[in-house]
Amino acid sequence: MKLGVLKETKSRENRVALSPNVAKSLITKGYKLFIEDGAGSASSYSNEAYTNAGATIVSASDIYSNAEVILRINAPSDSEISQLKEGTIWMSMLLHKSNPELIEKLAAKKVAAISLDAIPRISRAQSMDILSSQANLAGYKAVILGGNEMGRIFPLMMTAAGTITPAKVLIFGIGVAGLQAIATAKRLGAVVEATDVRPETKEQAESLGAKFIQVEGTKVETKTASDKDLIITPEVIAQISEGGYAKEASADYAARQKEAVNKSLFQADLVITTALVPGRKAPVLITEEQVKQMKMGAVIVDIAAEQGGNCEITEKDQIVVKHGVKLVGISNMLSDLANVASELYAKNMATFLDHLSTAEGFKWDMEEEITKGTVITKDGTILAN
Numbered sequence: 001m002k003l004g005v006l007k008e009t010k011s012r013e014n015r016v017a018l019s020p021n022v023a024k025s026l027i028t029k030g031y032k033l034f035i036e037d038g039a040g041s042a043s044s045y046s047n048e049a050y051t052n053a054g055a056t057i058v059s060a061s062d063i064y065s066n067a068e069v070i071l072r073i074n075a076p077s078d079s080e081i082s083q084l085k086e087g088t089i090w091m092s093m094l095l096h097k098s099n100p101e102l103i104e105k106l107a108a109k110k111v112a113a114i115s116l117d118a119i120p121r122i123s124r125a126q127s128m129d130i131l132s133s134q135a136n137l138a139g140y141k142a143v144i145l146g147g148n149e150m151g152r153i154f155p156l157m158m159t160a161a162g163t164i165t166p167a168k169v170l171i172f173g174i175g176v177a178g179l180q181a182i183a184t185a186k187r188l189g190a191v192v193e194a195t196d197v198r199p200e201t202k203e204q205a206e207s208l209g210a211k212f213i214q215v216e217g218t219k220v221e222t223k224t225a226s227d228k229d230l231i232i233t234p235e236v237i238a239q240i241s242e243g244g245y246a247k248e249a250s251a252d253y254a255a256r257q258k259e260a261v262n263k264s265l266f267q268a269d270l271v272i273t274t275a276l277v278p279g280r281k282a283p284v285l286i287t288e289e290q291v292k293q294m295k296m297g298a299v300i301v302d303i304a305a306e307q308g309g310n311c312e313i314t315e316k317d318q319i320v321v322k323h324g325v326k327l328v329g330i331s332n333m334l335s336d337l338a339n340v341a342s343e344l345y346a347k348n349m350a351t352f353l354d355h356l357s358t359a360e361g362f363k364w365d366m367e368e369e370i371t372k373g374t375v376i377t378k379d380g381t382i383l384a385n
Contacts, residue, residue: 017345034058035057074092096115133348142333168193291323
């Protein structure tokens with residue numbers, strides 16, 4: 001089967017769908033691999049590295065004409081869709097729930113569109129989960145980026161001139177990105193607090209050294225002997241995650257969470273927001289009124305900037321100062337970690353390909369959970385909601 005890797009055309013995107021190491025492993029299994037000229041350059045992968053792995057360097061038009069499967073990180077543009085042949089298999093992130101027009105165009109071209117961001121969060125799909133592997137890096141990068149923008153250091157420092165107290169870091173959202181942000185900030189010596197609408201994340205946050213901010217009026221089930229009497233109330237059950245993602249909180253819960261975190265928010269030196277709801281605009285967790293009450297010189301790194309931002313006044317792809325607070329809205333910070341981000345994405349992609357196909361072709365087992373969840377269009381039909 002002929003696989004083609006196209007260069008990314010999205011603004012500020014330096015990643016590539018396959019690294020030379022992963023390309024070599026696929027070629028060893030019998031796949032034929034074609035790489036667009038320069039596709040890996042921004043990720044520090046040369047054409048020579050791909051040819052040494054056994055791939056062939058070609059033009060984009062050659063890939064559109066000859067590849068049976070096209071691999072990318074981001075969804076195709078309208079002009080790229082127009083170049084796709086009927087029956088081509090396109091594999092990338094598609095964010096299909098929030099891009100219905102894109103899906104309709106792919107279906108109209110009779111392209112089999114497979115979305116990597118739709119891989120279900122089940123145990124046997126963990127090695128294919130590109131959202132987790134990329135979010136892990138985003139959590140790390142958010143802390144480093146925030147530290148660079150702060151006017152202070154993270155750790156406690158005792159000097160002859162006096163003592164510098166540790167920075168206070170507050171993290172909204174205790175998913176993959178949030179957990180990595182906690183771990184990174186703690187390693188750097190910060191005092192870390194974290195909050196999430198899912199009360200079951202309390203134990204995870206505390207295991208990494210963060211203080212969990214609990215919403216008043218809710219109780220959290222834990223495994224410690226001293227907390228055996230704690231229960232999850234029906235109201236909190238409504239907030240618990242679906243498929244590994246947080247649901248959007250009720251207005252009442254959101255109001256009480258806001259009240260609970262305000263004290264920490266107003267004292268924080270660095271705030272990192274990571275809350276996303278699949279297929280929807282990111283929930284607003286920090287209002288402009290709250291920003292006005294934060295410390296002068298504080299920094300907010302909004303990982304959700306690309307989906308509207310968790311802070312009401314975040315500006316996408318901008319670093320701005322408002323009300324004395326620096327707002328960092330870089331939408332694709334993974335682009336600055338392109339080499340390692342591409343390697344992890346490529347490993348997820350290769351494992352996913354192994355699941356869906358052999359070197360001879362795709363299995364198309366549409367009753368199997370992972371296949372069913374990720375094949376968005378096929379034979380002109382839209383299969384996923």
